[in-house]
Amino acid sequence: MGNFDVAVIGGGMIGPAISLGLLERGLSVCILDEGDDVLRVARGNFGLVWFQGKGFGMPRYVDWTRRSAALYPDFAAELQEHTGVDVGHANPGGLELLLGEEELAHRRHFIGQIYQQGGGRKYEVEFLDRKQVDDMLPGIVLGDEVVGASYSPVDGHVNPLFLLRAMHTRFQQAGGRYLPHHRVSAVRRTGDAYELSTKAGTVSAAKVVIAAGHGLKELGPPLGLDIPIRPQRGHILVTERTKQILPMPMSAFRQTVEGSIMLGVSAEEAGYNDAVDTATVARIAERASRTIPALRHLNIVRSWAALRVLTPDKCPVYAESESHPGVYAIASHSGVTLAAVNAKVAANWIAGDPAPEEFEAFGVERFDAQKTA
Numbered sequence: 001m002g003n004f005d006v007a008v009i010g011g012g013m014i015g016p017a018i019s020l021g022l023l024e025r026g027l028s029v030c031i032l033d034e035g036d037d038v039l040r041v042a043r044g045n046f047g048l049v050w051f052q053g054k055g056f057g058m059p060r061y062v063d064w065t066r067r068s069a070a071l072y073p074d075f076a077a078e079l080q081e082h083t084g085v086d087v088g089h090a091n092p093g094g095l096e097l098l099l100g101e102e103e104l105a106h107r108r109h110f111i112g113q114i115y116q117q118g119g120g121r122k123y124e125v126e127f128l129d130r131k132q133v134d135d136m137l138p139g140i141v142l143g144d145e146v147v148g149a150s151y152s153p154v155d156g157h158v159n160p161l162f163l164l165r166a167m168h169t170r171f172q173q174a175g176g177r178y179l180p181h182h183r184v185s186a187v188r189r190t191g192d193a194y195e196l197s198t199k200a201g202t203v204s205a206a207k208v209v210i211a212a213g214h215g216l217k218e219l220g221p222p223l224g225l226d227i228p229i230r231p232q233r234g235h236i237l238v239t240e241r242t243k244q245i246l247p248m249p250m251s252a253f254r255q256t257v258e259g260s261i262m263l264g265v266s267a268e269e270a271g272y273n274d275a276v277d278t279a280t281v282a283r284i285a286e287r288a289s290r291t292i293p294a295l296r297h298l299n300i301v302r303s304w305a306a307l308r309v310l311t312p313d314k315c316p317v318y319a320e321s322e323s324h325p326g327v328y329a330i331a332s333h334s335g336v337t338l339a340a341v342n343a344k345v346a347a348n349w350i351a352g353d354p355a356p357e358e359f360e361a362f363g364v365e366r367f368d369a370q371k372t373a
Helices: 014-024 059-083 100-117 130-136 160-173 213-219 278-291 293-297 339-351 357-361 365-372
Strands: 002-009 029-032 094-099 126-129 146-152 177-179 186-190 193-198 201-210 230-239 253-255 261-263 300-310 317-320 327-331
Touching: 002 014, 002 193, 014 029, 014 160, 014 339, 029 201, 059 100, 059 160, 059 339, 059 357, 094 100, 094 130, 094 278, 100 126, 100 146, 126 130, 130 146, 160 177, 201 213, 213 300, 213 327, 230 278, 261 278, 278 293, 278 300, 327 339
Parallel strands: 002 029, 002 201, 029 177, 201 327
Antiparallel strands: 094 146, 126 146, 186 193, 193 201, 230 261, 230 300, 253 261, 317 327
């Protein structure tokens, strides 16, 4: 079916972002994707470009996230210029609203740990009291239990489905070859190249990037990339459209440009079960009504669940196989937040540039150390 410089396995958020960067380097690239009936994490994303709270135990992840947030405005503008798709990126800062003194104390401790792990380096997160939050959210009546919030000016949001569409459109505009319904069953080295087997035929490429989400669990080990990822279920609720009331995204709430309000934040160990759990949906709605009581008057029009891809430390993996040079694995649950830095920086590493300094922390060897600790 063709010979390429790079074959990217996975058409979700990470694969197309990396592929766009590779095309900019003048390489021939194909994306091998499955159908929409797979556990496609990209279609379950909340849409946050989120900084605060990222990087616990790994200061390099803080740097990497900040770098992506800084690249996002130009990345979004570039996609719109070429495709006409406005991905809805905005960077007004973000809040995590806190209910009660216990939540506030826990959040202060958590954020404080990340700051200390950075050795006193800049970490753009501050805490606001109730009055400061009221002033930041004019026209919104907060629930009585809201005692304050953590706030970061780095936070923002984007429409994840428009982002996915824009990246796919731009990829094909720029000469990339998108191959849907091409589930890769095996990758074999043949001389200086790799052959990727699918039921639709074989693709040959000098380099291979596995950005297949949960598919990495099967494809990685035979290629020397045994990465201990696991699924974690999360739910999203969407309300009917209403007037614009939220001036900025929050970790549990985000208003789309069309007026719907998305509600989220749940984390369940449910294996590969992505069915909607009504008890979880009820808990999300109940917390939303305690935080912003007016939300209880809006109808929920949709809800769904999706499975995040989590590593043991919840930080990303960027790794090249030692046994199979030229085969890379990328895994992260922050495909939206990291899309800009994946396209503009990580892709250059795969093209042959030296690894970014942040990657000293993102290898798979850290999991071996954790096993023996």
